Amino acid sequence: MQTSNLRSVVLVGGGLSSSILAWYFRSTHPLVEITIFDEKSEAELSKKTWSFHRSDIGQEYERIRPLVNFSWPQYEVRFRSYSKIYDSEYSTLKPSHLKKRLEEVGVNFYINCKVQIVDAQTVSHANGVVKADLVIDGRGQSPYSKGTCGYQKFHGLEIQTVSDHKIAVPILMDATVNQIDGYRFFYVLPLSKDRLLVEDTRYSDTTELNVSDYKNEIARYCADVLKIQIKEVTSEETGVLPIPFAPRLAKTFLFPTIGTAGQYCHPVTSYTLADSVRVSKEICQLENINTTSVMDLLNQYRESRAKVNSFYFKLNRLLFLAGKPTERWRIFEHFYAMPASTVARFYAGETTALDKMRILSGKPPVPILDAIRVLRKSEMEFT
Ligand SMILES: Cc1cc2nc3c(=O)[nH]c(=O)nc-3n(C[C@H](O)[C@H](O)[C@H](O)COP(=O)(O)OP(=O)(O)OC[C@H]3O[C@@H](n4cnc5c(N)ncnc54)[C@H](O)[C@@H]3O)c2cc1C
Structure with missing residues (x-):
C-alpha cells in the first residue's frame, strides 16, 4: 500500500540501477509517476548483458523474475588444475527487454535525452526543465583517478x-x-x-x-x-x-545517487544487480520517500556494507598490487577451490568472517612479502 506523499520521481540514467528501482516503484507505488531519461539511443543501450547469481538476491528473485531473459541451473569454471560445475542458478537480463517491461507498466522512458540535475527537484534537458518530488542520479560509473x-x-x-x-x-x-x-x-x-x-x-x-x-x-x-x-x-x-582499491567518500554525492555512480556494486566483480535490488527494496519501504530520507537511507546502506566491502577492496589491492600481473590467475584458482557456499556468499557480497579466513589462508597465491606490503597499506592512500 502506498503511504508516502510522493507523486513523481525522475531517474537520471536508464541503466541497470535506475531500471530496477523503477520496477520496484511500479510494484509498490503504482500511483507515482516514474520518468527515466537516458542520453543513449536504443541501440547503444542494448549493448550490455546484465548477469547475476540467483543466490545474490534470495527471495527478491521472484520480484524480478519477469525481467529475466535467460537462466541456467548451473555454471562452470575452468582453471589449469581443475574445472568445477556449480549447482547454482545464473540469470541474465537484456536492457531492451527491461526497458520494454518498464514501458508496459507505465514508466516514461525517454532515450536520446541527456539531462543535467539542477537541484533536488529539477532536471533540465535541451527542450526544457522537468520538476519531480524526487530526483535520483543513476548516471553510471564516473572515472577513478590514476593509481586508485x-x-x-x-x-x-x-x-x-x-x-x-x-x-x-x-x-x-x-x-x-x-x-x-x-x-x-x-x-x-x-x-x-x-x-x-x-x-x-x-x-x-x-x-x-x-x-x-x-x-x-x-x-x-x-x-x-x-x-x-x-x-x-x-x-x-x-x-x-x-x-x-578503496571506497568513495559519501560526501562526494550531492543528490541521491544509486548504482555504480554511488559505488553501490560489488567491488571485485562490478556486478550491480544485487545492490540495486537491495537498495530499491529499501527505498520503496520508506514510510516517507523524499530527498532527505533517500539520502539518509543510501548513507546507512553504505555504512552497513562498509565492513564487508573493505575486505573486497583489500582483495582488489592484493590482486592488482601484489605479485606479477601474469600470475593473477593463481588468486582466482585459489578462490574457486573454496566450498561452493563461500563462492556464493562472495558473489552476493555476504562474505563471512570464516570465508575471509578461508580466502586468505593456505599457500599464498601471491609472494608473501608482497602481500604483507600491500595489506599494510590503508584505504586512505587510495581514496
Ligand atoms: C558491456 C558490459 C557488460 C556488463 N555486464 C554486467 C553483468 O553481466 N552483470 C553486472 O552486474 N554488471 C555488468 N556490467 C557492469 C555494469 O556497468 C553495471 O552492472 C551496470 O550497468 C551498472 O548500472 P548503473 O545503473 O550504475 O549504470 P549504467 O547501467 O551504466 O547506466 C547509467 C546510464 O546513465 C546514462 N547517462 C549518463 N549520464 C547521463 C545524462 N547526463 N543524462 C542521461 N543519461 C545519462 C548512460 O547512458 C547509462 O545508460 C557490465 C558492463 C558493461 C559495460
Whole structure:
C-alpha cells in the first residue's frame, strides 16, 4: 500500500540501477509517476548483458523474475588444475527487454535525452526543465583517478553458430587460456542451441582495449577451444570497468545517487544487480520517500556494507598490487577451490568472517612479502 506523499520521481540514467528501482516503484507505488531519461539511443543501450547469481538476491528473485531473459541451473569454471560445475542458478537480463517491461507498466522512458540535475527537484534537458518530488542520479560509473583502481576490461561477441554448439551451461571463467594483460579468461553464455555470447576478459592494469585484437582472440577461442564455427556475429559489447582499491567518500554525492555512480556494486566483480535490488527494496519501504530520507537511507546502506566491502577492496589491492600481473590467475584458482557456499556468499557480497579466513589462508597465491606490503597499506592512500 502506498503511504508516502510522493507523486513523481525522475531517474537520471536508464541503466541497470535506475531500471530496477523503477520496477520496484511500479510494484509498490503504482500511483507515482516514474520518468527515466537516458542520453543513449536504443541501440547503444542494448549493448550490455546484465548477469547475476540467483543466490545474490534470495527471495527478491521472484520480484524480478519477469525481467529475466535467460537462466541456467548451473555454471562452470575452468582453471589449469581443475574445472568445477556449480549447482547454482545464473540469470541474465537484456536492457531492451527491461526497458520494454518498464514501458508496459507505465514508466516514461525517454532515450536520446541527456539531462543535467539542477537541484533536488529539477532536471533540465535541451527542450526544457522537468520538476519531480524526487530526483535520483543513476548516471553510471564516473572515472577513478590514476593509481586508485585496476580494470576489468572485456569485449564480447554474440554469435550465431553453424550448428548446435552443445554447450549446456554458462562458463563464467575459462582461465585455461594464455594469460596476457593480467588475469585473463573467457566467459561464455549459451543463449540458445546456436547462439552464444563469448567474451575475452582481462583484469588489467591499463584501460587500453584493441577491439580487433579481442575479436580475433574470440574467433580463435571459438575454433580451438569450443570447436565451433561462427555463422554470424549478431552483436557486440565492450566494457572497461574500474576495480577500485578503496571506497568513495559519501560526501562526494550531492543528490541521491544509486548504482555504480554511488559505488553501490560489488567491488571485485562490478556486478550491480544485487545492490540495486537491495537498495530499491529499501527505498520503496520508506514510510516517507523524499530527498532527505533517500539520502539518509543510501548513507546507512553504505555504512552497513562498509565492513564487508573493505575486505573486497583489500582483495582488489592484493590482486592488482601484489605479485606479477601474469600470475593473477593463481588468486582466482585459489578462490574457486573454496566450498561452493563461500563462492556464493562472495558473489552476493555476504562474505563471512570464516570465508575471509578461508580466502586468505593456505599457500599464498601471491609472494608473501608482497602481500604483507600491500595489506599494510590503508584505504586512505587510495581514496
Ligand atoms: C558491456 C558490459 C557488460 C556488463 N555486464 C554486467 C553483468 O553481466 N552483470 C553486472 O552486474 N554488471 C555488468 N556490467 C557492469 C555494469 O556497468 C553495471 O552492472 C551496470 O550497468 C551498472 O548500472 P548503473 O545503473 O550504475 O549504470 P549504467 O547501467 O551504466 O547506466 C547509467 C546510464 O546513465 C546514462 N547517462 C549518463 N549520464 C547521463 C545524462 N547526463 N543524462 C542521461 N543519461 C545519462 C548512460 O547512458 C547509462 O545508460 C557490465 C558492463 C558493461 C559495460
